[in-house]
Amino acid sequence: MGRTSDARDKILSAAQTLIEQRGYTALGVAEICAAAGVPKGSFYHFFESKQALALTVIDEHWTEQRRQWTGLLGADRPPLQRLRDLFEATETVQRIGQQDNGTVVGCLFGNLALELSNQADDVRRRLQEIFDEQIKLIEKVVAEAHERGDTASTLDTHAAAQSIVAQLEGQVLFAKLLNDPGQVEAMWRNCLALLGVVDPDLT
Amino acid sequence: MGRTSDARDKILSAAQTLIEQRGYTALGVAEICAAAGVPKGSFYHFFESKQALALTVIDEHWTEQRRQWTGLLGADRPPLQRLRDLFEATETVQRIGQQDNGTVVGCLFGNLALELSNQADDVRRRLQEIFDEQIKLIEKVVAEAHERGDTASTLDTHAAAQSIVAQLEGQVLFAKLLNDPGQVEAMWRNCLALLGVVDPDLT
Numbered sequence: 323m324g325r326t327s328d329a330r331d332k333i334l335s336a337a338q339t340l341i342e343q344r345g346y347t348a349l350g351v352a353e354i355c356a357a358a359g360v361p362k363g364s365f366y367h368f369f370e371s372k373q374a375l376a377l378t379v380i381d382e383h384w385t386e387q388r389r390q391w392t393g394l395l396g397a398d399r400p401p402l403q404r405l406r407d408l409f410e411a412t413e414t415v416q417r418i419g420q421q422d423n424g425t426v427v428g429c430l431f432g433n434l435a436l437e438l439s440n441q442a443d444d445v446r447r448r449l450q451e452i453f454d455e456q457i458k459l460i461e462k463v464v465a466e467a468h469e470r471g472d473t474a475s476t477l478d479t480h481a482a483a484q485s486i487v488a489q490l491e492g493q494v495l496f497a498k499l500l501n502d503p504g505q506v507e508a509m510w511r512n513c514l515a516l517l518g519v520v521d522p523d524l525t
Numbered sequence: 526m527g528r529t530s531d532a533r534d535k536i537l538s539a540a541q542t543l544i545e546q547r548g549y550t551a552l553g554v555a556e557i558c559a560a561a562g563v564p565k566g567s568f569y570h571f572f573e574s575k576q577a578l579a580l581t582v583i584d585e586h587w588t589e590q591r592r593q594w595t596g597l598l599g600a601d602r603p604p605l606q607r608l609r610d611l612f613e614a615t616e617t618v619q620r621i622g623q624q625d626n627g628t629v630v631g632c633l634f635g636n637l638a639l640e641l642s643n644q645a646d647d648v649r650r651r652l653q654e655i656f657d658e659q660i661k662l663i664e665k666v667v668a669e670a671h672e673r674g675d676t677a678s679t680l681d682t683h684a685a686a687q688s689i690v691a692q693l694e695g696q697v698l699f700a701k702l703l704n705d706p707g708q709v710e711a712m713w714r715n716c717l718a719l720l721g722v723v724d725p726d727l728t
Contacts, residue, residue, distance in 0.1 A: 345640050347550040425643035435702045436636045437548050440628035449702055484699070485715045491698050492691030499638045499652055512688045516718045 330368045332358040338379050342419070342427040345437050346376055376434070377448055383430050384452050391459050401467040402519065405460070405486070409509035412490065416503035428498035432491045457483045464517065474518025485516050533571045535561040541582050545622070545630035548640050549579055579637070580651055586633050587655050594662050604670040605722065608663070608689070612712035615693065619706035631701035635694045660686045667720065677721025688719050 336358035340349050351372055355362045369375040394407045419427040427433075431449055438445045461483035467473050473482075489512050497505040539561035543552050554575055558565045572578040597610045622630040630636075634652050641648045664686035670676050676685075692715050700708040 344644060345548075345550055347548055423643070427643065428639055432698060433639045435698055436631055436639045439701045439704070440626070440630065441547060446702065446704075453699070453702065481711065481714070485692070485711055485718075488695030488699055488711070489688070489692050489715075490695070492693070492695035495635060495638055495694050495698075496656070496687070496691055498642045499649065499656065501642070501649075508684065508688055508691070511684070512692075512719060515688075515721060516715060518718060 327368075329358070329360045329364050332360055333365060333368060333375070334379060334382060337375055338383060338430070339423075341376070341379060342430060342433070343423055346372075346434060347437065373442060373444065376438075376442075377444060380431070380434065380445070380448055380452070384455075388455065388459075391456070395459055395463050400472075401463045401470065402472055402514075402517075404463050405467075405513055406510050408460075409490070409506060409513070412494070412509070413497075413503050413506040416494065416497050416506060420501065420503055425501050426498045426503055429491060429494045432494060453487060456487050460486050467517065467519075472517075472519060474520075477518060482517055486513055489513070489516065530571075532561070532563045532567050535563055536568060536571060536578070537582060537585060540578055541586060541633070542626075544579070544582060545633060545636070546626055549575075549637060550640065576645060576647065579641075579645075580647060583634070583637065583648070583651055583655070587658075591658065591662075594659070598662050598666050603675075604666045604673065605675055605717075605720075607666050608670075608716055609713050611663075612693070612709060612716070615697070615712070616700075616706050616709040619697065619700050619709060623704065623706055628704050629701045629706055632694060632697045635697060656690060659690050663689050670720065670722075675720075675722060677723075680721060685720055689716055692716070692719065 333354060337349070337354050340354060340357060349372070351365050352362055354372075354375070355365050365375075369378065390411060391408065394411055395404050397404055397407065399407070416426050416428075431452055434445060435449050435453075439449070440446075457480070461479050464473070464477070464483050464486070465479045468477050468479055486509075490506075490509060493506050493509055493512075497503050536557060540552070540557050543557060543560060552575070554568050555565055557575075557578070558568050568578075572581065593614060594611065597614055598607050600607055600610065602610070619629050619631075634655055637648060638652050638656075642652070643649075660683070664682050667676070667680070667686050667689070668682045671680050671682055689712075693709075693712060696709050696712055696715075700706050
């Protein structure tokens, strides 16, 4: 993938912003390079193709988001509270994106899943892996809550974690559609319902 | 919008298929006309622009889907059972789409919400109206279930209906990402949890 350099970072940063604002398909390499302020020739020094760039944008974004997720979900707090922290952080991320871009940009992974799933197998597989990792990170916390007796005793922790991630994608879709990060607030109430939490004071 | 004709229908049908397979941005008018088997000149006889075509595709798809939704949700069945029928029909629609296209195509409205929300205000507004209608159709049935005492007594029926639609979008996203219509099966269990249904036998 070439050595790391200022030009490479500029291309990646410009590409992520443009993909969040306008999607992947609408973009051309020339436009990305213009936004990055680097000559077009240097693009192919770092990336084989536009799709290779997209995969790197995805990987770098997940590296950053995973750091945030593992920090929040591994904190020394009651497990349900950690999930709540994650939802609040998600809303904050969407609010900052809205301030920076003028509109809510949504979830990069969800956006690309719907835009590219049935066109680019490499992208589909990478996004499958990322959502799988997200589900596993959530499931670990759900299982802790379950062991403490905070959730319904019959809970299927994996299915519940999958449903929480699906609900999060759906609420972020509404946040983007309505240009309203506050849509994500519904996550906490829905998470309690999906987990069968009877007494929210347990958190 | 011009008179209805065979050529107009062919353009709409080709455009819906192509948008479901590859999104809106990737398409050109020439390609749509080629797929429809109509001369490019006739396109502008029926549609002012590609975006005007997209809005018509959205409207026609919602007219068809609303007919299905109102039929299922207005049926002479217990209310929760009607919701279950809707989820099963959604899975069937995704399965048929998969058979016709080779991959799960997802929800046309969700796909376009993520692709175009922050680029095309007309499309955003129309999709907001459609999701609002979907939430109202679901809410009516949720309210019936609530009145019968099938759900949690403290249920906020509007918020619950919004969450069911968000969950449906999230599960259909997973169905598309994993090319597996069976992902939608999780809807019934999640719907019961979101509504606080204690005894599923009530349905």
